[in-house]
Amino acid sequence: MIAIVDYGAGNVASVHKALAYLGHHAVLTADPRQLRDADHVLFPGQGHFGQAMTRLRDTGLDRVLLGIIERGTPFTGICLGLQLLFDGSDEAPGVAGLGVLRGHCAAFAAPRKIPQIGWNSVRIVRPGSPMDAVAAQEHFYFVHTYHAVAADPVDVVAVADYEGDFTAAVQNANVFAAQFHPEKSGRAGLGLLSACVRGHPC
Amino acid sequence: MLTRRIIPCLDIEAGRVVKGVNFLGLRDAGDPVALAERYDAEGADELTFLDIRASDQGRDILLDLVTRVSQRLFIPFTVGGGLRSVEDMRTVLLAGADKVSLGTAAVRDPQLVAHAANQFGHQCIVVSLDVRRIGGRFELTSHGGRASTGIDAVAFASHVAALGAGELLVNDMDADGTERGFGHELNRRIAQAVRIPVIASGGAGKVADFSQAVIEGGVDAVLAASVFHYRKMTIADVKQDMARRGIPVRPIQPQNLSAM
DSSP states (O other): OEEEESSSOOHHHHHHHHHTTOOOOEEEEHHHHHHHHEEEEEEEOOOOOHHHHHHHHTHHHHHHHHHHHHHHHHOETTTHHHTTTTOOOOOOTOOOOOOOEEEEEEETTTTOOOSSSEEEEEEEESSSGGGHHHHHOOEEEEEEEEEEEEEGGGGEEEEEEESSSEEEEEEETTTTESSSSSGSSSSHHHHHHHHHHHHHHO | OOOOEEEEEEEETTTTEEEEETTTTSSSOOOOOHHHHHHHHHTOOOOEEEEETTTOHHHHHHHHHHHHHHHHHHOOOOESSSSSSSHHHHHHHTTTEEEEEEEEEHHHHHHHHHHHHHHHHHEEEEEEEEEEEEEEEEEEEEEETTTEEEEOOOOOOOOHHTTTTSEEEETTTTTTOOOOOOHHHHHHHHHHHHOOOOEEOOOOHHHHHHHHHHHTTOOOOOEEEEHTTTTOHHHHHHHHHHHHHHHHOOOOOOOOOOGG
């Protein structure tokens, strides 16, 4: 079973629809047991880092997710779901993230427009993630103001250029996460989602 | 590199596309979902659905349309037309839209932009500005360009950007329908006044107009309706011209969905 973490943070329904289109049944859930039983957990998100962390903490989902990740369940973060995996973000100073990956999220500096909105080409910098299924220089749809600055560069598997390289995707053991929205990136995005959940019962 | 976006706009009334559409091979050219899929296949970077006569009656039909589009189409899409409240926006977003576009409602009550951004995040709030040149300045109009507001368009753009708009859609009402090109001076002045993406709309007539909107107007995206509907040009034509002039665009993807 594929589970999508439903914690009231934006784009969960569009991820569900994209998986349905690909023929995968996924459940939208905040139930700890269902999440723990899942063969694959997707962790989408849109919105404010601080508000999302507060919600995860208030519901105890933060510890549930950390347990799932520790047990080795394949785990896919999307957009804010990538940023929350890090130690923190300038969007919410003093609020600790999940801390699965070392590093911090920072806002794009001027004169770049924020949010970055649109299709950006992604460059794979390290093999061994679902990004391997993606063609070279493939374009994906980004919508974000903050980007992750990984303390351990080896966690970064793909970058994109917004007047300078930034983290587009990360991978560490069973955890993969994308800053862009595969569920809104047309065929390229559907292909990546498919690669992410491949091998899991649908 | 971040690419410039090409956004076809579909004018909807009671769930149907109203502007005549010249697509060959479509069973029903008035069906927004079929058209949306066609534009997706042709390389549209996003889509916008504009409910041109938003009525309470039409709203349910629109919501049904939004749901159907979101089940079949996996590129971002924006819905606008007659959204007056945070609740209106919520229903459209829950139905599956990625962004909402606010026009007259934002002119009447700019704080609505702030409320919406707080509720849904900046990224899904597009503020649509209908602008006319009056004397030496650009003035905001409302109700589809019919009502004058006396508000300076550039100042208003800065104001709604500060309130939390994620993007601005600038409709040049003087250029709209003329097919003489986008209003570069207007676009440039707004693009220079804000730090959020600007989408140009109104005036597309030939392929080069799109590139000029980026080069001279400094916009991040270009929206058009008729020129695409009537097959005066394709999205591929526009992207080719842009690429030739060194403007980054997303290449049109081959259709290989069946391989997944």
